[in-house]
């Protein structure tokens with residue numbers, strides 16, 4: 001069922017949907033299948049955060065301009081006619097015509113608007129705290145705690161905002177709002193996967209999100225991860241990062257068990273399924289150190305089918321990829337045993353949800 005009805009849409013809203021299709025590969029389709037009540041609010045939520053992220057990612061904007069832009073974005077998104085023409089990023093057209101998003105934001109229910117604004121305040125300030133720059137002597141994150149705080153700002157808060165929208169619209173189980181750690185895990189799992197996969201691209205752009213607390217166990221200098229002679233150590237470092245991301249799986253499955261509406265279930269489950277498949281793809285894969293890897297179209301299609309059914313089929317996806325990670329696990333990896341135990345725990349958890357006789 002297609003929930004959009006273009007005949008009732010204003011020109012500015014049509015433009016917003018064009019931006020949604022232009023800027024998001026994985027989210028645009030699932031967002032547009034959402035229940036009518038949340039379709040426009042979540043599309044605009046996405047575009048606001050995409051605008052903020054376009055500023056964050058643009059390494060041609062000096063920090064003296066970028067930091068105030070990020071910190072003030074929640075005020076900026078209320079200024080009629082506001083546009084930004086100084087970005088060099090791929091999605092710069094969104095900022096160049098951001099006034100259409102502002103126009104449409106003013107039409108949504110105040111409850112929904114307040115949630116979007118609250119997340120924008122917190123995310124913009126968090127991004128500003130972590131803004132990196134190549135002239136900086138100390139660049140990148142040091143501890144796992146700092147790494148998780150960054151993931152909280154850019155993804156945990158999205159989860160929080162979405163959960164508040166699901167509950168406010170009565171499409172989500174109100175009990176979810178009482179379990180912030182489940183919501184946080186949903187965001188952490190997606191963001192950590194993105195960071196693990198983007199190691200090479202982020203480094204080429206002058207950013208480093210892997211925490212020193214993890215990579216320094218494997219190499220002396222960050223650059224050594226990209227030295228072909230030290231490939232084995234780099235793969236062990238990626239394993240360490242994958243092991244850390246896998247700790248969120250059980251809470252993600254638990255969160256998804258709380259969904260009560262099919263379009264919302266699909267919207268939350270598809271990205272999670274893509275994430276576990278991506279973790280399996282990057283695990284012990286030397287290509288990650290050289291270029292951006294992506295799951296195949298065929299795998300993505302199968303995942304879409306499986307993640308739009310029910311919790312059981314999503315559990316099957318998690319179990320399949322946990323087993324594939326087990327199979328690729330290398331006894332020479334210092335985390336061999338930890339990874340094996342972690343994958344076993346995920347399988348056990350699924351077993352408790354759906355016991356076999």
Ligand code: PS7
Pocket residue numbers: 027042045046049050053057154155156158159160162163183186187190191194195198267268271
């Ligand atoms: C469902 C409880 C409002 C739908 C969905 C734009 C993707 C872009 O792509 O390295 O490598 O450049 O710069 C929890 C989505 C977390 C976020 C974070 C799930 C908004 C989104 C802005 C919570 C998505 C995780 C930056 C920040 O990384 O990316 C539930 C909707 C979700 C946007 C994502 C992305 C961060 C990001 P890239 P970056």
Ligand code: MN
Pocket residue numbers: 053054057
């Ligand atoms: Mn980005």
Ligand code: MN
Pocket residue numbers: 053056057
């Ligand atoms: Mn970013």
Ligand code: MN
Pocket residue numbers: 085096
């Ligand atoms: Mn321009």
Ligand code: MN
Pocket residue numbers: 194195198
């Ligand atoms: Mn990234």
Ligand code: MN
Pocket residue numbers: 057201
């Ligand atoms: Mn990027």
